[in-house]
Amino acid sequence: MSTLASKLKELEELTSNAKQIQDDMLEKILKVNANTEYLQRFLHGSSDKELFKKNIPTVSYEDVRPYIERVADGEPSDVISGEPLTNFLLSSGTSGGKLKFFPANNKYFENMAFILDLSSAIISKYVDGAHEGKVMTFLSTRPLSTTPSGLHVAPAITSFYKSDYFEKENVPYQSPNQVIFCVDSKQSMFCHFLCALVQREEIVSTVASFASVIVLAIRFLETHWKELCDNIRSGYISEWITDLGCRDSVSIILKGPNPKLADLIEHECSRSSWEGMIKRLWPNIKFIQTIVSGQMSQYIPVLDFYSNKLPLISSYYLASETMFGVNVDPLCKPQDVSYTFIPSMSYFELLLVDQGNSDDIVDFVDVKLGCFYEPLVTNHFGLYRYRMGDILQVTGFYNSAPQFRFVRRKNVVLSVQVEATTEEDLLKALNHATVLLESSGLMLMGFTCYSDVSSVPSHYVLYWELKAKTLSGTVKLDSKVMVKCCCVVEESFDIIYxxxxxxxxxxxxxxxxxxxxxxxDSVMEYFISKGASATQYKTPLCINSPEVLAILEDKVIARFLSDKSPPV
Incomplete structure (x- = not known):
């Protein structure tokens, strides 16, 4: 049986036996971990599943942070885990505003490799020739740091690519590993593009963790294409690329001067508009694989513009805490993306949104269609009934495994009175406003907001970075259009607002x-300086950091206010 067929068969088996696999998962986790210091308080050494459900509280990161830090500081793993811990994974630190780090071992990377292989098989089923060429990536890694106990600390993507599982994946990226492992994200990005342009005919897809990373890459290309052409024309890499691994490995791919290719790229990049540029530079590209659900949906119009509406495939739902699932309908519209949970990843329970006690917790297979839940994760490495803070809606079932649409982060809201404007509310309002922008030849390249409670009355502030659709076009702000945008956003909010x-x-x-x-870009650089990963970076939807607000305020070039109250 081919690898593709075996993976798809495994998907069917896992999702058809979801309840039994989940029951077995909890039993295995409890047998291994019941005598940890953390669980001992509640279970007294028992591995009884009903006792677990009765006694174990739901927890947030702050509840378990002291235990995680004790292991990081050198205490034995069995404070929280019955199996040895080998890594700590840094969260992106941008969704909730603070860096978090989670314990892990090789089981985490094994699960990640499984999800990546499974999603690859699903894409192959729907896209002819999906893997008959090279994959354009913009991956970069951060240096590994260590805890006082000597365990590695890094973002999940960096940790995976530094593990043995990465080598086993054998994905035909356009760039050699030396470029992926380069810790200078600017040098890495430049070399990724050199490799991608030289091998332009071989590229069949592009992949990034989040849509924002691809938009960042496009902005980088707009700034550096002339220098990239110079490198290709001369056959020499720019002197500021000082990483020797990058220089040596990319020089082999460059293969000396190529003025014909440089002229072709220069011709494309010099045209008045960059509409469809991804397809123009990489003519055989078939799809873009990146997360466009949740807050990443704001980048869909930008990617559609630059790619000539290539399929946008949100393949999987992953986190530093666990793997969740895959998209079994990869060519669906971005707004219709749902993820089928894979029952062998962790033990999953679901908490009804806005319901706070343990009676409102339901098992993985007992969720109801259309209802909203927050997932609780019990994993192999020290998290028990951990509240993820994601709000999901049940959209259906694949065999017996539930499928969820990502709705929003639980705590990302704007509020100046008793109203609560959610991430979903903001993104819907944004979609309505961007229609007006497009009619003016503008694109929204970046967005965030905050509640200004220093004003009387308090009000919402949205920061927008705009760009003209024509390459040489300057951003001309029409006051009437911008004020109308303010009004349209307000009209999209709920009745309480x-x-x-x-x-x-x-x-x-x-x-x-x-x-x-x-x-x-400056905001991203700030978060990276504080430990966030460029590969996993997401611009915070709402800002509460004085330092980031200062960066934004320093760059403001125009201000607009709605000129009428929204109809009630």
Whole structure:
């Protein structure tokens, strides 16, 4: 049986036996971990599943952080895990605003490799020739640091690519490993593009963790294409590329001067518009594989513009805490993406949204269609009934395994009174406003917001980075269009917001502050300087950091306020 067929068969087996696999998963986890210091308090050495459900509390990161830090500081793994821990995985630190680190061992990387292989098989089923060429990536890694106990600490992607499982994956990336392992993200990005352009005919897909990473890469190409052409024309790599691994490995791919290719790239990049540029530079590319669900949906119009509407495939749902599942319908519309949970990854329970006690927790297979849940994760390496903070909606079942649509992060909201504007509310409002922008020849390249409670009355502030669709075009802001955008955003919010805004006057006019191009690159650089990974970076949807607000405020070039209250 081919690898493709065997993986698809395994998908059927796992999802058809979801309840039994989940029961076995919890039993195995409890037998191994019941005598850990953490579980001993609640289970007294028992591995009884009903006792687990009765006694183990749901927890947030702050609840378990002291235990994680004790192991990091040198205490034995059995404080929280019955199996030895080998790594700590850094979260991106941008969704909730703070870096977190989670214990892991090789089982985590084994699960990640399984999910990557499974999603690859699913794509092959739907896209002819999906893997008959090279994959364009923009991966870079961060240096591995160590805890006082000597365990490695790095973002999940870096940790995976530094593990033995990466070599076994054998993905035909356009760039050699030396470029992926380069810890200077700018040098890595430049070399990725050199390799991709030289091998342009062989590229069949591009992959990145998040849509924002691909948008960042496009902005980099817009800034550096002339220098890239010079390198290709001369056959020599720019002197500022000082990483010897990059220089030596990329020189082999460059193979000396290629003025014909340089002229072709220069011709394309010099044209008045970059619409469809991804397809123009890489003519055989078939799809873009990246996460476009949740807050990443804001980048869909930008990717559609640059790729000539190539399929956008959100393949899987992964986190530093665990792997969740895969998209079994990869060519669906981005707004219809659902993930089929794989029962062999962790033990999953679901907590009804806005319900706070243990009676509202349901098993993996007992969720109800259309209902909203927060997943609770019990994994192999020290998390027990851990609240993820993601809000998911049940969209269906694949065999007996539930399928979920990612809705929003639980705590990412704007509020200045008693109203609660969610991540989903913001993104819907944004989609309505970007229609107006497109009619003016503009694209939204970056976005964040915050609740300004220093003003009277308090109001919402949206920071927008805009770009003209034509390459040489400057961003011309039409006041009427921008004010209309403010109004459209407000009109998209719920009735509670509108009442406080229109009827009571206790919420002020919504404000859009336009910032200079490159502002969100500066925001990203700030978070990377604080430990975030460029590969896993997501611009925070809502800002509460004084340092980041200062960066944004320093770059503001225009301010607009809605000129009327939204109808109630």
């Amino acid at each position: 509108k009442r406080f805004r229109s009827k009571y006057g206790s919420i002020g006019a919504l404000e859009i502050r336009v910032v200079e191009q490159g502002t969100f």
